[in-house]
Amino acid sequence: MPAGLACQAMELDFRAFAFIIALAAVVNGLGMTRLLIGLAEYLRRKAHVEVTHSRLFGAWAGFQFVMHILLWWQLWTVQQIPVLTFLTYLYLLLGPIFLFLATSLLLPDVPEGPVDLGGHYADIRKPYFTVELMFWLWAALLGLVLEGAFRPAAPLLAVFAGIMAVLRITANRSVHVALAIVSWLLLGVFIVSYAIRFG
Numbered sequence: 001m002p003a004g005l006a007c008q009a010m011e012l013d014f015r016a017f018a019f020i021i022a023l024a025a026v027v028n029g030l031g032m033t034r035l036l037i038g039l040a041e042y043l044r045r046k047a048h049v050e051v052t053h054s055r056l057f058g059a060w061a062g063f064q065f066v067m068h069i070l071l072w073w074q075l076w077t078v079q080q081i082p083v084l085t086f087l088t089y090l091y092l093l094l095g096p097i098f099l100f101l102a103t104s105l106l107l108p109d110v111p112e113g114p115v116d117l118g119g120h121y122a123d124i125r126k127p128y129f130t131v132e133l134m135f136w137l138w139a140a141l142l143g144l145v146l147e148g149a150f151r152p153a154a155p156l157l158a159v160f161a162g163i164m165a166v167l168r169i170t171a172n173r174s175v176h177v178a179l180a181i182v183s184w185l186l187l188g189v190f191i192v193s194y195a196i197r198f199g
Contacts, residue, residue: 020084021075027096028075031103032068035061038107054118056173057106059180060128064103066187071099073195081146091138091145098135102128122171129168136161153194159186 042051078084078092105128108120140158143151163179163186170176 020089021078024075024093024096025072027093027100028068028071031096031100032065032072034100034103034107035065035068050114052114052116052118054116054121056176056180057117057121059184060106060121063180063183063187064099064106067099068103070187070191070195071095078146084146088146092142095135095138095142098131098138102131102135105131125171126168129164133161133164133168136164153190156186156190156193 042049084092105124106121108115108117136157140150140154140161143149143154160183163183167176167179
């Protein structure tokens, strides 16, 4: 790699944008695929596998799916950045990577024996919400890293990060239920306020 290549800037016309965003879109798409394959596998084998359901698990699985769609929707705004360096591109890729990792942690493999989704949720709580915390911190800082200024949604994204930190720390089910509801409500606020229109 030539010296200084990592710091050289690329101007983003549409062709460059399509090339640059492809890898982020693929990683994000893998997370959506993981969710859909998990659902299809469950539906295919539910007559043969005993599953103990959990509304809390279901709430976060649905949340993950919406987040993958929303991230894909929001990636379009990257084309508004006038220049992009290799280092800022690496930062851009972290978001889809974090979201994919969180999805992979959340979804259990479907074994031959019984599946306890509530027990699985309790087992993966710390790593799952650690990665979710990293994702929301990434999102809150994205505008600063790419454009040199916080985006208007940054305070709301920081609230999400705070919620994930609390959920990582506590195992209290009542807190988890309450904050799952709050997270869905805030996600609705975010969509209506900042993501209702394309771009």
